[in-house]
Amino acid sequence: xxxxxxxxxxxxxxxLVLAAASLATGRGGHxxxxxxxxxxxxxLRLILxxxxxxxxxxxxxxxxxxGLSGAVLQGLxxxxxxxxxxxxxxxxxxxxAVIAIYTGLGFLWSLSIPLLGLxxxxxxxxxxxxxxxxxGVLVLILAGAAVSGLMLAGTALALNLAPNPYAAxxxxxxxxxxxxxxSWHEVLLAAPFVLAGSALLLSTGRGLDALSLGELQxxxxxxxxxxxxxxxxxxxxxxxxxxxxxxxxxxxxxxxAPHLVRARVGxxxxxxxxxxxxxxxxxxxxxxxxxxxxPLQPELKLGVLTALVGTPFFLWLVWRMKRVAP
Amino acid sequence: xxxxxLSAAMLLAAIPAVCMxxxxxxxxxxxxxxxDQLLLQLVPNGRIASLTWLSRTEGDPQLLPLAFAVPVNHxxxxxxxxxxxxxxxAGRFTTGTTRRLLQSAGVPLLEIEPxxxxxxxxxxxxxxxEAVHASAxxxxxxxxMDADLARLHSRQDRAPVRVIGWGGSGDDVPGRxxxxxxxxxxxxxxxxxxxxxxxSSFDIEQVLLSHPxxxxxxxxxxxxxxxxxxxAEHPALRAQGYRTLTYPEAVYGCAVPRxxxxxxxxxxELDGLRGGSP
Numbered sequence: 001x002x003x004x005x006x007x008x009x010x011x012x013x014x015x016l017v018l019a020a021a022s023l024a025t026g027r028g029g030h031x032x033x034x035x036x037x038x039x040x041x042x043x044l045r046l047i048l049x050x051x052x053x054x055x056x057x058x059x060x061x062x063x064x065x066x067g068l069s070g071a072v073l074q075g076l077x078x079x080x081x082x083x084x085x086x087x088x089x090x091x092x093x094x095x096x097a098v099i100a101i102y103t104g105l106g107f108l109w110s111l112s113i114p115l116l117g118l119x120x121x122x123x124x125x126x127x128x129x130x131x132x133x134x135x136g137v138l139v140l141i142l143a144g145a146a147v148s149g150l151m152l153a154g155t156a157l158a159l160n161l162a163p164n165p166y167a168a169x170x171x172x173x174x175x176x177x178x179x180x181x182x183s184w185h186e187v188l189l190a191a192p193f194v195l196a197g198s199a200l201l202l203s204t205g206r207g208l209d210a211l212s213l214g215e216l217q218x219x220x221x222x223x224x225x226x227x228x229x230x231x232x233x234x235x236x237x238x239x240x241x242x243x244x245x246x247x248x249x250x251x252x253x254x255x256x257a258p259h260l261v262r263a264r265v266g267x268x269x270x271x272x273x274x275x276x277x278x279x280x281x282x283x284x285x286x287x288x289x290x291x292x293x294x295p296l297q298p299e300l301k302l303g304v305l306t307a308l309v310g311t312p313f314f315l316w317l318v319w320r321m322k323r324v325a326p
Numbered sequence: 327x328x329x330x331x332l333s334a335a336m337l338l339a340a341i342p343a344v345c346m347x348x349x350x351x352x353x354x355x356x357x358x359x360x361x362d363q364l365l366l367q368l369v370p371n372g373r374i375a376s377l378t379w380l381s382r383t384e385g386d387p388q389l390l391p392l393a394f395a396v397p398v399n400h401x402x403x404x405x406x407x408x409x410x411x412x413x414x415x416a417g418r419f420t421t422g423t424t425r426r427l428l429q430s431a432g433v434p435l436l437e438i439e440p441x442x443x444x445x446x447x448x449x450x451x452x453x454x455x456e457a458v459h460a461s462a463x464x465x466x467x468x469x470x471m472d473a474d475l476a477r478l479h480s481r482q483d484r485a486p487v488r489v490i491g492w493g494g495s496g497d498d499v500p501g502r503x504x505x506x507x508x509x510x511x512x513x514x515x516x517x518x519x520x521x522x523x524x525x526s527s528f529d530i531e532q533v534l535l536s537h538p539x540x541x542x543x544x545x546x547x548x549x550x551x552x553x554x555x556x557x558a559e560h561p562a563l564r565a566q567g568y569r570t571l572t573y574p575e576a577v578y579g580c581a582v583p584r585x586x587x588x589x590x591x592x593x594x595e596l597d598g599l600r601g602g603s604p
Contacts, residue, residue, distance in 0.1 A: 184561065
């Protein structure tokens with residue numbers, strides 16, 4: 001536990017440093033060297049308060065939600081490869097959001113974007129867990145791939161039929177995931193769902209600990225497995241669904257975060273949850289900062305960066321599993 | 327370029343010239359939105375077999391009534407052949423399939439090089455006008471354009487307005503070497519996106535820091551939903567209260583003589599905004 005506490009403290013300190021750096025960094029960064037007159041000062045306040053701060057808050061919320069849901073899904077499925085992206089949750093959420101945006105529903109009633117995102121995530125998670133639950137590591141990943149494929153096909157269909165051809169371009173951009181140009185509106189839209197989902201996921205610690213001993217043992221310890229699964233399902237759908245609906249698809253944070261902290265806090269699933277959430281927030285914040293620092297025109301998309309960094313890690317995990325497996 | 331490819335290129339360029347020498351084409355097909363605009367002004371509707379489907383939604387608002395009287399195509403090779411064209415005019419990037427198919431059917435294909443300045447507009451207008459046997463009409467359009475330009479030139483003493491063409495999604499801001507930039511300069515505006523050559527990318531922060539006086543928002547498929555319509559509602563932009571003009575985005579990308587009258591119209595609108603500013 002001591003090592004875990006130290007880890008949490010170190011990560012919190014890093015989070016503070018990165019948060020400060022995130023507020024100080026933008027494509028118009030030079031303004032921070034000091035405003036010259038009143039108008040410039042007003043502009044600086046506007047940029048900090050309406051652009052960089054909501055971006056920072058969203059990075060923390062979404063990163064934590066992804067890290068946490070990755071840890072919980074890995075605990076529930078007892079599968080080190082489980083992650084919202086790989087299980088089809090993110091693509092389900094993206095499908096829901098795309099439908100809301102391109103039918104125009106999202107303009108009439110902005111809550112419909114996170115709500116449909118949530119519904120998509122819920123449907124996808126339920127489908128993956130039903131298809132692949134209890135079938136071993138491989139079956140679950142295959143089920144996730146199948147559900148992901150289905151959701152992506154649905155997204156492609158929605159685009160195909162979108163009344164605005166410009167939508168096809170826009171949505172491919174959007175699917176790359178980004179926190180650029182978000183406002184408090186998006187934060188307020190996503191935060192209630194993300195927080196409620198995260199609370200639900202954090203409450204599964206004891207059940208996941210018991211489950212790590214095996215299903216029979218967990219039941220004999222008094223854990224209601226069906227209820228635990230429902231909670232994970234609902235929590236993931238709420239947290240990842242709402243997060244994806246405002247940021248687009250961001251992969252691999254949910255895979256990386258739990259693995260990075262597990263080495264320090266041990267393999268008990270319940271103990272991984274908080275540190276994984278913190279680590280997820282840290283990773284996403286660092287990645288978002290990197291997209292603004294890397295001098296590319298146009299800006300490197302967040303989801304592209306996490307995929308570039310995350311995929312080699314995924315490959316390494318697969319390679320290691322192959323070596324360990326008989 | 328080797329001598330062989332050069333002569334092949336010259337031969338290709340010569341094909342339409344050879345074909346049009348005989349009879350004026352009566353079933354012209356356009357595969358490019360900007361060619362659509364020019365054809366509607368050059369020849370009577372009866373000589374146009376089809377225009378692109380975009381001409382009915384994205385075309386010049388003034389030419390819409392004319393565009394609706396002409397059949398449309400979606401650019402498919404089979405569809406083009408079925409129209410039995412005697413001349414096909416396309417932009418630079420015609421697909422290989424369409425080109426081969428047209429060649430084997432013996433239909434002349436005229437491919438227009440992209441242009442972004444007034445000289446380029448004169449050149450392409452003459453090229454197309456000649457191909458459709460409407461050179462006199464082509465010269466009329468060019469003369470009208472030059473008259474508009476002369477009028478605009480005479481009022482160049484006014485203070486330029488700082489404008490950014492910001493559609494809302496941030497990564498399609500027209501830069502230098504675009505028709506948009508040419509129109510803006512003629513209208514007495516400074517295009518803030520001109521720091522880059524082609525389309526450039528501005529996020530909201532950069533829009534704020536480039537201190538625009540006017541945001542020009544491109545209208546594409548304005549009535550149907552897209553994310554870009556949302557981003558422009560960002561509180562940081564609303565707080566600045568920029569004056570906003572909407573412009574037909576596709577038409578502002580067309581190297582046609584009408585660009586000069588768009589510039590005249592824009593200059594008037596900017597005058598209006600200037601008059602209202604403190």
